[in-house]
Amino acid sequence: xxxxxxxxxxxxxxxxxxxxxxxxxxxxxxxxxxxxxxxxxxxxxxxxxxxxxxxxxxxxxxxxxxxxxxxxxxxxxxxxxxxxxxxxxxxxxxxxxxxxxxxxxxxxxxxxxxxxxxxxxxxxxxxxxxxxxxxxxxxxxxxxxxxxxxxxxxxxxxxxxxxxxxxxxxxxxxxxxxxxxxxxxxxxxxxxxxxxxxxxxxxxxxxxxxxxxxxxxxxxxxxxxxxxxxxxxxxxxxxxxxxxxxxxxxxxxxxxxxxxxxxxxxxxxxxxxxxxxxxxxxxxxxxxxxxxxxxxxxxxxxxxxxxxxxxxxxxxxxxxxxxxxxxxxxxxxxxxxxxxxxxxxxxxxxxxxxxxxxxxxxxxxxxxxxxxxxxxxxxxxxxxxxxxx
Numbered sequence: 001x002x003x004x005x006x007x008x009x010x011x012x013x014x015x016x017x018x019x020x021x022x023x024x025x026x027x028x029x030x031x032x033x034x035x036x037x038x039x040x041x042x043x044x045x046x047x048x049x050x051x052x053x054x055x056x057x058x059x060x061x062x063x064x065x066x067x068x069x070x071x072x073x074x075x076x077x078x079x080x081x082x083x084x085x086x087x088x089x090x091x092x093x094x095x096x097x098x099x100x101x102x103x104x105x106x107x108x109x110x111x112x113x114x115x116x117x118x119x120x121x122x123x124x125x126x127x128x129x130x131x132x133x134x135x136x137x138x139x140x141x142x143x144x145x146x147x148x149x150x151x152x153x154x155x156x157x158x159x160x161x162x163x164x165x166x167x168x169x170x171x172x173x174x175x176x177x178x179x180x181x182x183x184x185x186x187x188x189x190x191x192x193x194x195x196x197x198x199x200x201x202x203x204x205x206x207x208x209x210x211x212x213x214x215x216x217x218x219x220x221x222x223x224x225x226x227x228x229x230x231x232x233x234x235x236x237x238x239x240x241x242x243x244x245x246x247x248x249x250x251x252x253x254x255x256x257x258x259x260x261x262x263x264x265x266x267x268x269x270x271x272x273x274x275x276x277x278x279x280x281x282x283x284x285x286x287x288x289x290x291x292x293x294x295x296x297x298x299x300x301x302x303x304x305x306x307x308x309x310x311x312x313x314x315x316x317x318x319x320x321x322x323x324x325x326x327x328x329x330x331x332x333x334x335x336x337x338x339x340x341x342x343x344x345x346x347x348x349x350x351x352x353x354x355x356x357x358x359x360x361x362x363x364x365x366x367x368x369x370x371x372x373x374x375x376x377x378x379x380x381x382x383x384x385x386x387x388x389x
Contacts, residue, residue, distance in 0.1 A: 015277075019313055022277040022369075025270040026317025026362050027324065029263055034325045034358040036259020038350045040252040043335070046346035047248035050183035051240035052128065053217040054086075058210040058227065061234040065247065066099045066208040073205035075233045082226045084219030085212050088126060093213035095121035095128075098193045100200055102167040104156040113334075113343040115152065117167075118185075119193030127213045131185060136161045136176030141192050144199070147176040149186035151345040155334070159189070170199040184244070184337075187345045211240065251337065267365050270317075274310055274369025303374040310370020311363060318362025322355045 058079050063069035073096075079085070080092040087093060098119035103112040122141050125131060139145035148159050153174075158165045163174045172191070180186045197204060214220060217239075224237040329350035337344040 015280075018277045018280060022270075022273045022313045023317040023320060025273040026314055026365055027321035029266040029270045029365065030318045030321030030358045030362045031324050032266055033259065033263035033361055034322060034350065034354050035328060035348070036255060036262065037354050037357065038325070038328060038348045039333070040255035040259065041349040041351060041354065042333075042346045043255065043344070044245070044248040044252040045349050046182060046344065047184050047244045047337075048241060049181065049244075050185055051242070051244045052130065053239070053241060054214050055127065055240035056212045056214055056220055056223055056237050057240050057243045058212065058235050058237050059208075061236050063236070066097075069208045071096065071207045071210055071235065073207075075235060076207065076210055078230060078233050079210045079212055079227065079235070082212070082223050084214050084216075084223035084226075086215045090123065093123055093127050095124040095211045096193060096207040097121070097124075097209050097211065098196050098202065098206075099208045100168070100196065102189070104159060104165075104167070107155060107157050110157075113156070115156065115189055115343060116187070117189045117191065117196065119196030120190050121193060124190070124211075127211050128180075128185070129213075131178050131180045133176045134179045136174070138178075139175050139190070139192060142195065143192070144170050144172045144195060145175040145191065146172050147178050147190045148174055149188050150177055150179050151186040151332070152189055153177050155187075155343075155345060168196075168199045169201075182347065184344055187334075187343065247337070251335070263361070267361070271365050271369045274313060274366060275372065277313065277369075303371075306374035307367065307370045310366045310374070312366075314362045314364075314366020314369070315359070317366075318359040321362065322358050325350055325355075325358075 058071065059066065059069040060071055076094065076096045080094045085092045085094060100117045100119075101114045102117050104115050105111065106113050121127075125133075125138065133147065134150065136147070139147050146159075146165075152159050153161065159174055161174055161177055165172050165174065178185075178190070193207065194204075196202075197206070212223070214223060220237075220239055227233065227235045227237050328348040330347050332345055332347050334343050334345040
């Protein structure tokens with residue numbers, strides 16, 4: 001025979017002060033847990049969204065990032081002639097690119113932060129066709145002009161449309177602002193590759209990477225095989241999506257690990273709070289429990305009843321924690337990208353799957369906090385408790 005659920009709900013209402021304390025403890029733990037996971041999710045999503053399924057990125061053999069790579073102009077021509085490369089009226093859709101780091105002051109603090117400056121080909125907007133200039137115009141080849149991502153324009157001083165800025169030994173004019181759809185490119189500054197190399201006194205016609213637009217995603221295999229088997233070059237090709245996913249892996253994993261560790265420590269406190277609440281309930285209701293046992297309710301019914309109470313507390317705490325985190329969704333923050341040593345702006349991503357994970361975590365805490373007191377209640381000696389009536 002099962003104990004009516006109305007009994008448990010009424011018990012929670014009567015003991016509302018201890019119930020609220022347990023709910024708040026679980027809510028705080030779930031909030032931290034989901035917030036850290038949403039931060040890692042946002043960082044990874046920002047980087048991965050930089051890639052296109054039709055694009056391939058080519059680096060020097062053995063390089064793990066653009067900063068470690070070097071590709072000569074002769075090798076660029078080999079990439080342009082590789083099978084699977086898309087073409088338009090102007091020729092192959094390939095963008096050889098130079099990458100440097102420059103420091104600019106943050107508007108919020110005035111302190112300098114590293115920004116990735118990318119020297120690109122005039123064909124870059126055809127190669128990365130999802131990127132659109134939303135203010136001003138694109139830079140003119142051969143001139144000291146910049147276009148900046150929308151996050152850059154709002155984050156750094158001196159990089160708004162029409163501004164003149166000095167870095168790398170040259171003076172530049174911000175000619176336009178582009179929107180990269182929330183990808184990592186929104187945190188970059190772009191210029192003409194040849195001008196950027198000249199200003200930084202880098203070797204002429206040496207690039208860090210080459211991005212190629214393919215005729216289709218399926219063309220990648222033939223493109224990669226052609227480069228890896230060509231004796232003239234030592235190059236490695238990756239799908240752009242795969243490359244940026246690897247770039248995000250180290251930091252997103254660290255955030256997840258740290259977030260889980262913090263949540264586990266807080267979770268222990270929340271479980272102890274739930275244990276205290278449920279043990280107190282058992283102590284206060286010993287005569288009630290004995291009476292129900294005497295009326296024919298079995299030990300299993302008592303255990304189920306107390307576990308249900310603990311799960312109710314945990315579920316409410318989980319829902320409160322998730323609701324408190326929802327306003328973070330879309331909020332922009334920034335951190336250092338270890339692969340490029342530059343500042344990357346990204347948005348928190350509070351997804352349904354993360355909210356579900358938060359609720360499961362809350363129910364787990366409720367289960368851990370409810371089972372031991374429930375077993376103690378079921379083992380209570382009926383005769384001893386009834387004598388106290």
